[in-house]
Amino acid sequence: MGIEAINKSLIKQVALLIFASALAFGLSCKKELALPEKEPEYQELVLIGEEVPGIWKEYGSSRCSITKIDVTDWEEGRDAVPFMSCSVGDVDMVCYPWQGEDTIIYSFDGDSLWINQKLVGLYISTPEDLKSYDPGGIVCIGDSWAFNLRRYLRHFSQARTAGIYYSYYMKSGIWFYIWMLGIRKVPKDVDMYVFFTLMDRIDLRVLSRVRNIRWLLASTSEPCRFPRGFRGLRRLALAVHPESDLRNLARLDKQTTFRYGVQALRSNNSNTLKR
Numbered sequence: 001m002g003i004e005a006i007n008k009s010l011i012k013q014v015a016l017l018i019f020a021s022a023l024a025f026g027l028s029c030k031k032e033l034a035l036p037e038k039e040p041e042y043q044e045l046v047l048i049g050e051e052v053p054g055i056w057k058e059y060g061s062s063r064c065s066i067t068k069i070d071v072t073d074w075e076e077g078r079d080a081v082p083f084m085s086c087s088v089g090d091v092d093m094v095c096y097p098w099q100g101e102d103t104i105i106y107s108f109d110g111d112s113l114w115i116n117q118k119l120v121g122l123y124i125s126t127p128e129d130l131k132s133y134d135p136g137g138i139v140c141i142g143d144s145w146a147f148n149l150r151r152y153l154r155h156f157s158q159a160r161t162a163g164i165y166y167s168y169y170m171k172s173g174i175w176f177y178i179w180m181l182g183i184r185k186v187p188k189d190v191d192m193y194v195f196f197t198l199m200d201r202i203d204l205r206v207l208s209r210v211r212n213i214r215w216l217l218a219s220t221s222e223p224c225r226f227p228r229g230f231r232g233l234r235r236l237a238l239a240v241h242p243e244s245d246l247r248n249l250a251r252l253d254k255q256t257t258f259r260y261g262v263q264a265l266r267s268n269n270s271n272t273l274k275r
Contacts, residue, residue, distance in 0.1 A: 045069045045098070047081070050107040050114075076100045079234065080140070080161050082193060082215070083121070085110030093163035094121040094142040095193040095215070113140065122156070123163075124148075130155050145175075146182030153190055161191045161214075168198035168221055180206055188212050191232075200224065220244060238262050 049065040071079070080095035085108060092110040107114040113121030122133060123142040130152070138156040142163035143149050153159055166179055186192055191214040196203065201224035207213060208229030216230070219239035226238075226248045233252060240246070240262060249262075 040072050042070070043072045043074070043102070045071045045074075045081070045101065046103045048103065048105045050105060071098065074098055077160075078191075078214075080191065080193065080214075082163065082217075083108040083113055084195075085123075090144065090167075091165040091195055092123040092142060092144075093165055093193065093195055094123055094140045095161045095163045095191075096121060096140050097160050097191075124152055127151065146179045146186075149182050150185045150187070153187060159190065161193060162186055163193045163195070165195045167196070168200075183207075183210055186212065194218070205229075 045068070047067040047069065049067070051064075069081070076099055077097055080097045081104065082093060082095045083106065085092040087110075094108070094113045096104070096106075096113065096115060105116050108121075111123050111125075112119055113123075115121075118137065119133075120137060121140040121142070122129070122138055124130070127148055135156045135158065137158070139158055140161045140163065141149075141152055141156055141159050142165075143152060144165050146164050146166075149162055149164070153162065164183065166176075183192065183194075188211070190212065192210070192212055193215040194207065194213055195217045196207070197219050198221040199207075199218055200220070200222055204218075204220070204224055205227045207216065208227040211232045213230065214232060215235040215237075216233060217237045220241050223241045223243035223245075225245040228248055228251070230236075230252060236249075236252075246262065
């Protein structure tokens with residue numbers, strides 16, 4: 001197997017791992033609550049995935065996928081549901097702001113996100129795409145390169161979340177710095193959901209200074225120390241090198257809204273994870 005094939009395979013494995021972690025919050029997650037008076041009532045969100053908007057009513061579960069998520073500790077307007085379309089070397093992601101629904105019927109083809117037969121989200125490839133859509137009703141957008149995010153958000157003024165993907169294999173020279181510049185220009189009232197595969201310690205340190213990153217779905221390519229920062233982070237799904245130092249997660253975990261899942265890459269020995 002060639003190097004290129006190995007790289008593509010690794011990206012696909014990491015994407016599946018992190019996507020599963022993003023949806024199944026209750027698995028390998030930790031959370032500390034400040035002595036609640038009583039246990040919160042269990043709340044579940046049912047996601048019904050349609051190939052084409054509207055077929056659920058006609059065909060039911062025979063043509064649709066059904067996923068259930070534990071949203072017991074979610075907050076309306078502060079948490080979002082990630083929708084991803086994964087291909088070799090790329091991930092299209094938009095994150096729908098949760099409004100307290102118990103059931104969401106959706107369709108996402110990698111470009112348009114439909115919720116209950118209404119267009120609510122877009123993954124934007126080029127600025128020319130702006131001409132094709134009415135900004136009304138768009139509450140979430142996605143973009144990989146991030147450089148044009150601020151422009152997109154001005155056009156879609158109702159958008160409250162931005163889904164952003166980046167990979168080590170896209171990081172060549174000046175393009176990474178352009179990507180980071182785009183992220184830092186995102187307005188503070190827009191929540192960012194970042195999916196970053198095979199980041200290094202510098203990437204992690206730079207991202208930790210961006211305060212409106214709410215979710216980080218990531219894997220590391222080398223042993224690293226999870227940095228301080230990430231003050232706005234609410235969810236973390238992290239696939240790490242087994243020799244990584246994760247002691248700073250304990251500080252984040254004191255925030256009652258913060259949850260995380262961690263899995264070691266290249267090792268089955270969970271004792272190698274430092275906390």
